[in-house]
Amino acid sequence: MAAPLTLLLIVAVTIRAALYRSSLVDIISERVEVVSPLTAWKRVVEGLALLDLGVSPYAGDVFHETPLIIYLFHFVIDYAEITFMLADVITAVALYMSAQEYNKQVFRKQRFALEADRYPMDCIELIRSPKEMYYIPLKVAMFYLLNPFTILSCVAKATCGLNNAVISLFILATIKGNVLLSAIFLSLATYQSIYPLTLCASALLYLMQRQYIPVNPRRASFWWFVAQYAFMYLGSLFVIVGLSFFLLGSWDFLPSVYGFMEHPVFLIFMQLAVISIFKSYPTVGDIALYMAFLPLWNHLHRFLRNIFLVSCVLLSCSALFPVLWHLWIYAGSANSNFYYAITLLFNVAQILLVSDYFYAFLRREHHLTYGLYLKRKDGSEATLVLK
Template sequence: MAAPLALLLIVAVTIRALLFRSSIADLISERVEVVSPLNAWKRVVEGLALLDLGVSPYSGDVFHETPLVIYLFHFLVDYAEVAFMIADGITAVALYLAVRDYNKHVFRKQKYALEADRYPLDCLELIRTPRQMHYIPLKVAMFYLLNPFTILSCVAKSTCGLNNAVIALFILSTIRGSALLSGIFLALATYQSIYPLTLFAPALLYLLQRLYIPVNVHRSSFWVFTMQYVFVFLGSLSVLICLSFFLLGSWDFLPSVYGFILSVPDLTPNIGLFWYFFAEMFEHFRLFFICVFQINVFFYTIPLSIKLKEHPVFLIFMQIAVISIFKSYPTVGDIALYMAFLPAWTHLYRFLRNIFLVSCVLLACSALFPVLWHLWIYAGSANSNFYYAITLLFNVAQILLVSDYFYAFLRREYHLTHGLYLKRKDGTEATLVLK
């Protein structure tokens, strides 16, 4: 599988290199669907200019990336295009390796369950075979590298690509059972944008199940390992924050980065749910609704972790999707990361209910974003309601997509336990209702 992956990387790099040299690169870098006030390249350039002048990049209201990012590009600014292409390549390879290892784990788990006769005979057609799973890692890498959302994000030089690379490395470290690297990469992802903090729960669940449940270690060892993982995560996060302080000599980055993400002062239109709502909001209600909107990302972690405690990898997928939908400044690059996982759940397709409709809505909305933006900003024949309406529909479609996969996953697990063809007591066909 190394040769197809290498060919895929070559094709992906070629497409990006051609677009970087095309006349539409500047147009892409200005699209509000692709960049946000947090990750726009022109803001990074502005921060670098201030840094070169000996002025804090956070002294104005332009730069909102983390200090480590600006110091990274202080050395790589002349090779930014290469850096973003490498970041996409790292993400794709990390996802490829992570899904490959996860599939091996799933196959072993299925094998033990079959040997123990845990599956009803009529649900054997739901069992995943090695042949079905063989090309899934390559499809995941392809879904990420050749996704138009990913390509646009890379060509715009959005720092979202760097965040995706860190999260992908975190997923790979977690699936491979490396608690140390998992905690470090999770801390780095949280340092970048706060919201990946919600990935702590699925990572801990997976590591506990992988390292301790198979060998029946005493319950006290679970708490010892949990505290160790918490210590690695918090320790790494503290080191990153302290390093940022020593690089800048001040704490100015805290309100400029994390305060900016949480308080949402910049209402530049984007594909998220915040900007229009708070543009119309009375100021004395703002704090209350900021808390209500922001808590969405973190609140769903608890019920999802309880329901999917035995399936932490699917929980990671769900959490990344929730972050992409409900974060304050989302871009299409965030969406591309969780969409890359869709080939990993091909065994759920028979239980999906709305996949065709949702796919059509997502494609239509993606095409209408630039059209309605032009009508609003340039032609003057529409207003912000038009653009926000298509944004709202786009996010509703994402919610339906994620909910559909959640339903399909739960239904398949139910059938694996109770059988595929359910019967009532009188022998008639039963209807499954999940509540």
């Protein structure tokens, strides 16, 4: 699979290089769905200029990135485009290798379970095929590299691409069982953005078996809520951020409740999705990371209920974001509620997507334990009747 992966990397880099030379760069780099005050390249450049003048970048309200980012680009500012393309390549390769290693472990456990006759006879059709080991990792890398959200983030030089690279390396180190590298990359990811700290529970399971910034409109419910209740800003901040961390933290207890002790990789996928939804300042680059895992769960497709509806809503909202922004900011024929409504719908669609995969995963596990078809106590086939 090295040749297809190499070809995929060449195509992805070519697309990004061509867009860097186009006139779309300035438009993409200003989109609020693609960049935020934390990840905007313009903010990094301004921070570097202040640093060169001997002024602290954090003295004003311009720069909100970590010191690591500003010192990194202090040396590679002339190669920024190559740096962001390299970050995407590293992320894709890390996800590819993670999917390969995960599939090997899954098929090994599945073979042992089949030899021990742990699966009911009527659920053989739910068993994963060994052929998936060869093409699923490539699809995972493709879902990340050729995802329009990833391409837009890379072209805009949003620093969330660097965060994704660190998180993907953390996932790879965790699946490989390297405790030291896993801890290093998790610490680095948490240093860049405190939200990945919630992935620690998944890492421990596998190995054992925001700061204050100005409120700007963007693709999140946080800005609208705080703007509406500006008279109680501090309270709103605690409610929104506290709610997100409560929801993320509650996932740490789900393995013991829903049987995720044996499936921490799926838990990592769920946590990445929840982080993307409830982040105070999310961008499309955050979505691209967890969506890259979708091919890994293609065996759940038969149990998904709302995938067509969710796909249509996500595509429609993605197209309406710039339209409603233009109507609000430039045309003056709409207000902030229009943009907030499409933001809320986009987040609801993501929640439905995550819930659907969560349901499909639990249902498949139930069938693998109790069989695909209902049976009476005497062993005859039963019929479910709703009253």
